[in-house]
Amino acid sequence: MTISPLKIGPLEIWPPVLSAPMAGYTGGVYREILREHGCPYCYTEMVSAKGLLHGGDDSEEILLHADDDRPLAVQIFGYEPESMAEAAAMLSRPERGFQAIDINMGCPARKITSQGSGGALLKDVSLAGDIVRAVRDSSRVPVTVKMRLGWEDSSGAVRFAQRIAASGAHMIVVHGRTVSQGYSGKADWKAIEGIASEVPVPVVGNGDILSAREALERLERGPCAGVMVGRAILGNPVFFEDLTALLRGEQPEEYTPQTKMRLAKEHFERSIERYGERRGLLEMRKQLVHYFRGMRGAARLRETVLREKSPEAVVRFLEEGWRAYQ
Ligand SMILES: Cc1cc2nc3c(=O)[nH]c(=O)nc-3n(C[C@H](O)[C@H](O)[C@H](O)COP(=O)(O)O)c2cc1C
Structure with missing residues (x-):
């Protein structure tokens, strides 16, 4: 199967391999390094929509980025459609320099879920849909969602993703674990692929990809329109050079x-x-x-x-x- 660029609204991402948002790791410095090694798409670390609107936290610092750090998605978390929409309106102004707004619907950290944000949104499909709709209506750039399979189990995952897509998301990233799993067990790629074949917008699969070769194997197999890689790029920016080599039909370098x-x-x-x-x-x-x-x-x-x-x-x-x- 040939691999096509990933479409996120008007954006075309090639190769369709995204580096994952990782709070505490994928700040401006590491993103700059990842780009130099060929990473085609990055996210900021997540910022609170409310924190951003009210000031006083470290949101603005997280948002700092170089002009050539693009395409770059800014990831927001929150639980109220209104404040999420307001934050999206502000962040999608051209002078902010972000090419997409991503909504976090997967973070399992208690301090995030206890306020109803991140992974807690998986428990309320109707609120999640309202948030996507509100953000989409106020954003000038494409809107994406990063979700897990569910809170306790994955039985509602397809319905949830369909609702997110119907509410206006341009692309959905699915991490193949439930919130209650944290990082235990294995990512359920069958469930991810089930969502990708049932949802009318591009779905990017995420979870446990260890190498560039594995990323390409997943893409070749379909039906995901892209893959996202997190922990395997930590301390390993050359992941993207390996990917480029493989796409050219060359062997990746052995790093001494x-x-x-x-x-x-x-x-x-x-x-x-x-x-x-x-x-x-x-x-x-x-x-x-x-x-x-x-x-x-x-x-x-x-x-x-x-x-x-x-x-x-x-x-x-x-x-x-x-x-x-x-
Ligand atoms: C240290 C760390 C921080 C993370 N921070 C975020 C975050 O801010 N937003 C988010 O959506 N996901 C976050 N994640 C989840 C990753 O984006 C990704 O979904 C997860 O690591 C699974 O992918 P992997 O198996 O390739 O690592 C974080 C993961 C790690 C390990």
């Missing part, structure tokens, strides 16, 4: 530990430059450990880098120190 550490150092230095020493160091601790995945002595590499107290020490470790564990 030296290459991985060079990529980690580059990511680290850019974060320090952008966020300053204290915050950069704090944020990069959790990101760096992903670069060690698959390396010899990964656990000890992780422990050692987490102990380093200064940016200079981390850089030395990424340049030379890691070799002691090989």
Whole structure:
């Protein structure tokens, strides 16, 4: 089967492989790096629609992005059609520079679901539909939804996705787990594919894709119009180079530990430059450990880098120190 670009309203995304929104990870710095390696579509981390309208939280900072960080979807969460619509009107102004508005209908975190947002919307198909309709009516850019299969079970997933599509969503991403599953078990691709074949808008499948090869296999199999990859791109921006190579009929490169550490150092230095020493160091601790995945002595590499107290020490470790564990 040939793979076609993913259509999101007037946007055409090629290859149809999206990087997932991941709060705390896919901020401006990492998105910039992902783009340089060929990522065709990104999301901001999620922001609260109400927080954005009332100010006082970190929403505006999350929304900062470079001019060439596009196409970029801004992801919002909330539970009231009115405030979601107001936030969408504001975020879809051309000067904001977002090419789509995405509504979070999957987040399992208690502090989000307890207010009726994120995954909690899966329990109320009628409210979810009203939110999509309100956002669609007020947005100047395409509107998308990222959902899970359901709250407790997936029996209502097709009906939910159909309602979302009928309410005006241009594209739906489905993570193949229920909210109560969290990240346990396996993503249910049969259920995702069932939705993709029953819904009249493009459906993007998400969950447990580990490699570029696997992403392409899923696409070739259909019926999903695209796939989204989350954890497999952490500490692994070259995922998208692998994808480009495979699409050209070439073998992806085998990344040596030296290459991985060079990529980690580059990511680290850019974060320090952008966020300053204290915050950069704090944020990069959790990101760096992903670069060690698959390396010899990964656990000890992780422990050692987490102990380093200064940016200079981390850089030395990424340049030379890691070799002691090989
Ligand atoms: C650390 C982390 C943060 C996440 N933050 C968000 C988020 O802000 N919005 C969202 O829709 N999904 C979020 N997700 C879910 C991912 O977008 C994705 O659906 C999930 O990781 C499954 O895909 P994967 O198996 O390829 O990782 C997050 C996941 C992780 C691991």
